Amino acid sequence: MQLYNTLSAEERAQLIDEAGKERLTLSFYAYAKIEDPKKFRDDLFIAWNALDALGRIYVATEGINAQMSVPAENFEAFRDTLEAYDFMKGIRLNVAVEQDNHSFLKLTIKVRNKIVADGLNDETFDVTNKGIHLKAQEFNNMLEDPNTIVVDFRNHYESEVGHFEGAITPDVENFRESLPIINEQLQDYKEDKNLLMYCTGGIRCEKASAYFKHQGFKNVYQLEGGIIEYTRQIKEENIESKFIGKNFVFDHRLGERITDDIISQCHQCGKPCDNHTNCANDACHLLFIQCDECKAKMENCCSTECLETIHLPWEEQVARRKGLQVGNKIFRKGKSDALKFKQSGDLSTLTLAKATKAKTNDVRQKIKVKKTLIGKAEHYFTKSKIAQFLIENNGLAVGDKVLISGPTTGEQQITITELFANGISTETAKVGDQITFVLPFRVRLSDKLYKIL
Ligand SMILES: [Zn+2]
Numbered sequence: 001m002q003l004y005n006t007l008s009a010e011e012r013a014q015l016i017d018e019a020g021k022e023r024l025t026l027s028f029y030a031y032a033k034i035e036d037p038k039k040f041r042d043d044l045f046i047a048w049n050a051l052d053a054l055g056r057i058y059v060a061t062e063g064i065n066a067q068m069s070v071p072a073e074n075f076e077a078f079r080d081t082l083e084a085y086d087f088m089k090g091i092r093l094n095v096a097v098e099q100d101n102h103s104f105l106k107l108t109i110k111v112r113n114k115i116v117a118d119g120l121n122d123e124t125f126d127v128t129n130k131g132i133h134l135k136a137q138e139f140n141n142m143l144e145d146p147n148t149i150v151v152d153f154r155n156h157y158e159s160e161v162g163h164f165e166g167a168i169t170p171d172v173e174n175f176r177e178s179l180p181i182i183n184e185q186l187q188d189y190k191e192d193k194n195l196l197m198y199c200t201g202g203i204r205c206e207k208a209s210a211y212f213k214h215q216g217f218k219n220v221y222q223l224e225g226g227i228i229e230y231t232r233q234i235k236e237e238n239i240e241s242k243f244i245g246k247n248f249v250f251d252h253r254l255g256e257r258i259t260d261d262i263i264s265q266c267h268q269c270g271k272p273c274d275n276h277t278n279c280a281n282d283a284c285h286l287l288f289i290q291c292d293e294c295k296a297k298m299e300n301c302c303s304t305e306c307l308e309t310i311h312l313p314w315e316e317q318v319a320r321r322k323g324l325q326v327g328n329k330i331f332r333k334g335k336s337d338a339l340k341f342k343q344s345g346d347l348s349t350l351t352l353a354k355a356t357k358a359k360t361n362d363v364r365q366k367i368k369v370k371k372t373l374i375g376k377a378e379h380y381f382t383k384s385k386i387a388q389f390l391i392e393n394n395g396l397a398v399g400d401k402v403l404i405s406g407p408t409t410g411e412q413q414i415t416i417t418e419l420f421a422n423g424i425s426t427e428t429a430k431v432g433d434q435i436t437f438v439l440p441f442r443v444r445l446s447d448k449l450y451k452i453l
């Protein structure tokens with residue numbers, strides 16, 4: 001029986017594109033007593049794999065926390081797989097506002113000690129003594145109360161691109177860190193103030209509210225279903241959004257626009273921007289905010305070091321990476337000295353710019369460059385990392401900058417340093433030539449080759 005992924009992310013993306021069917025990005029969680037998490041995990045994998053459901057899911061003895069992409073046509077069947085469990089009967093599924101068929105490309109279900117890493121010892125307080133759940137309108141009303149303190153329980157890089165008006169935004173990189181900081185900061189307000197809390201989908205507040213009540217806070221409230229459900233309600237009921245900017249999400253989209261206000265800056269040039277991206281240097285992969293101009297200029301890199309690295313031959317990049325700990329840096333979320341405009345500490349909701357309509361729909365950032373079509377991909381030799389293209393227009397020469405583009409490949413830029421035409425090393429190639437060159441990533445049949453002008 002298949003209990004793990006057999007397809008790579010690239011292969012999956014290609015299948016999804018070929019199927020051409022709509023998928024829904026959604027999330028849900030449930031706290032419950034799970035006797036055998038391993039068996040629960042395997043049962044879910046078998047049921048969901050059959051429905052072509054993908055995502056990142058954590059299960060533990062305390063419950064389940066899932067972020068997923070499900071084919072729209074299988075949505076009801078998927079819901080049935082949840083309703084089969086008593087503790088998930090009538091469960092609310094947070095469906096994303098903006099859809100992207102590539103939000104998840106694998107089905108990964110992991111058994112963990114906890115479904116959220118909160119660093120709390122659940123034995124020391126009553127986890128069921130939670131805060132009062134508020135709907136969008138109730139949350140708005142409480143925000144207007146001068147006696148309210150509102151705290152953003154997400155990480156700093158998430159709050160940076162969007163948060164509620166007047167929220168305290170702890171300068172933390174993970175949820176675990178934020179609990180003691182907030183407790184310390186609000187010592188004097190335990191008795192009389194309303195402690196109003198929110199997070200992305202509501203799960204973090206489920207534990208945090210109980211923890212703060214245990215710490216002596218008398219009036220604890222939480223946004224039911226988090227920002228995702230809040231957004232759904234304000235749209236459906238035509239309520240004013242008190243959330244400003246973008247809601248950061250943990251899938252390939254990296255953010256859903258809630259209002260057209262841009263409240264953050266490009267970390268490289270400081271211009272108004274709220275598009276997160278990962279550094280193109282695979283050995284870095286730093287998450288940071290980058291505008292389209294800096295993206296084009298820096299070729300999606302976070303620093304000149306990374307820019308230099310991606311132009312090295314692939315073998316040398318791999319050799320340099322040996323012994324380096326890559327994983328940790330991925331979650332350093334924009335904390336790099338190379339980034340001059342990274343904000344820290346309290347954030348304002350001052351609107352620096354307005355997002356244009358086109359950008360709202362352009363979920364994944366595209367590099368906008370002047371280019372001319374040269375030809376299409378014919379083959380990729382995986383072992384030798386050599387790509388083969390057929391030239392159909394113009395020509396190509398050593399030193400040319402090219403852009404390779406396709407649904408799976410995305411948009412990748414490289415400079416041609418060595419070129420073969422019909423198997424012979426050459427400086428230039430013309431229409432009709434079958435060219436090959438070393439390429440550090442795999443290309444797909446019919447990927448387009450452009451020369452950058
Ligand atoms: Zn910039």
Ligand SMILES: [Zn+2]
Pocket residue numbers: 279280281284285286301302303306
């Ligand atoms: Zn980098």
